[in-house]
Amino acid sequence: MKFFFTGETPRLPEPNPRRDRTAGVPNLPAHILDRHRARVLRPGDAPLAPGASTPGSTIYRYNRLMMCHKLLENDAQLSELDAALAVQGMRIDREHLAGKERSARMHRAKVTLGDRVTPAQVDAWTVMQTLRGAVDGGKCSQELISRLRLEHLLVGAAWTAVGDGHGSPSGGPYGGERLAELTYPGRTPVDLVLPLPQRRPVHALPGKRRPVIAVLDTGIAPHPELPVSDRQEDRDTFVTVDNALQEAISSDCDAEGPSIDGPWDNRFSDDSLLGRVAAYYGHGTFIAGIIRQLAPDAEVRSIRIMHNDGIAHENECLAALTALAEEAERARAGDETARPVDIVSLSWGYVDEDIPAEVPAHAHSALRALIERLNGLGIAVVAAAGNFASARPFYPAAFAAGPRSSEAAPTISVGALNPNGTVAMFSNDGPWLSAFATGAAMVSTYPFLVEGSEETEQNFRQGRKRESLDPDDFESGYALWSGTSFAGPVIAAKLAAAMLSESPVDMAAQDAQSVALRVQSALKAIGG
Template structure:
């Protein structure tokens, strides 16, 4: 291994660990009773239970990944197999995962990091960015999870931020939300969701509202408050514990592009990654698919770690990354990620919008106090208050749709113009900001 590769590996590992340490220290200062740590434990357990033994957590990197497999760029796959030698499981099939990426099986006793270190850093290695784990993206992230808190019931009948008075905003623009699905009754219950369509949210059941129920519905409501004439469609890709492997997310995005013809894709999901190097499948998706769809913009949540460590795919150069402002809109929400890789921040704390009707049993601290046998249970009547970059993201998607309908710009150009507006309104310690006028 060259001196440069040894230094880079050590530096990147230390940088990731230091980012986790600083985030943990800030969380402890804000939360001396450890509620955030218990909430993280509860959320991680929920995802691991949904995926069973297929998924593991990398505590050093702060992400989840699919066990027993790695991803490698298609043109380097044969070389990778030769380098891995006995670490490659020849009894299982190495197959294309998505266009441009192949999934390689690892032998039973091979640890993921060991295999990747050998591939990337050894003599004749493939080099940075050529291979990586198959990360698990979630509508929460591994360090603190998104949304930042569980939803709260409210008696309000009007959303906050309120619907725009520009009733033509979003006309002729199609927004696809890749999320948990749509409450079929919400468009009948709330006028601002009229004619919103999508796949049913499987977490809305006769027996009650399951974890992450209503997440996609709430997001659709935020978009429609900013762009009341936009066509909005919600998919149910993240039905399993609010999480999905990166190759499966990419296949869903490719399906959406092929069947829904969106101008804007809204994705409130992501993850930290191995060595902060990004998502291999998403890079391939951008090269082979997204670039072929002129003008389509991907708007992605920046995550809720209160950290500068990049969150992907929001940190990718081909997406618009969205952080969250606090409830007063005068600073960052304390949970929001930040840094130069975040394009713009928008209101994301204590938003009020559409939510399913039903009973919800809380599953995270502080709603499950230590040593209390019964968790908190609440009845929702169609509205909720919720916080997270999950919800600042659709606000920006709605603003992009509104601009497109008035300027004739495509999604990418409208997004670039809005980010430029946000940069001109930048605030010290926050960066570029956008909010409803």
């Protein structure tokens, strides 16, 4: 297993008006966009308010706006928005908000048509431009508009066709899909005969506490090497889930789209009549297996926020990160019942419509604010750099380039290496990267899927039969897979292992100063 840090302070690319504003955007098929109520923002087609700059391409949910939760609680300011939107015949859906508890975890509002009688297209980008035009007309305040953003689609960073499961990888470099398909195998069943490392009992660890890595992904599936329990049960299992948090996340999922219904990665097939294994089924289980191999004494806290087509909604991610920050704050305040995480591993992201030179460090991004909040609490965030062979910043990984206090934990952006240590052809790269780790042709745990292929099941009933490798038959419980999705967990696991073996601070200490020293010592020990 290879990894290294770049040795340079991550920074965003220098301003360049000739930069390609369409690079690094996932090539999602139309049915995936429709499923998640999303559109691709194309610079040449984007409506612009007077004086607005041409945006970069991104993918966003067309009938949702991200808002500061304090704005959602302020009916007077919502009315101000409605008045500005009336010129387009649109409004903020108050009925959508009325049935929900407005809390610090809620960041999304629905945009709908108003009382107009003529047909119109609801589009969050057009709404944003309309509101910016209203500022110039004196009908809306700039401070209010600054608290609004698009809700982006967050795309998983595994080398798999989103929504397809076979064929060309998702969002490969332009013109390079076929090359990538030939040089990097997709998700492939394999068998493993090597024993996994021994896991020590918790009473044998420093501070009698395990380092905890939160994995916000597709959830977890049963596997004998990855015993699971609900964290409320207070059992010492390698993976824990949080059913109470999952219920809160599920309650805010859109009724119009796919839902997050619990912590389990449970819809293994796609929606076609062919019944193929869904593109991202097993993604979270595979990541947990990487951590199990490299940091057997750690605990993985699995939080499901991603669908089996590899898509996550920004709002659900913010809800999960907010819950982690709140628990860490209770622990830092002396609450001994709180069990905070030490590291957050994120294997997904998006490209932003705002060019960094025009909106420095995305000052109004709720995702950035939450990651900075976690860093300030001493929690390291490790994020995949993306698989688009692009230097365009991929967020949240590129938040590693933002300013950080010397006492805060880092955000670490991770690109992928081939097994021989060279940079993988598909990996994003740029000055905003912190590290590289093996991410191509990785072997890890995968959900047992005897029924992954109907043909396999029939052959089993009929007795022995010759056949080629069945790409949907994962009854071995292991798979080979590639992507920066799997390079990030390598760094997260190495950091967790170093917290136990190299840090001078006991794992049990939860005061702010000890937490900061522990993560900084572990990072230095692994070369960061």
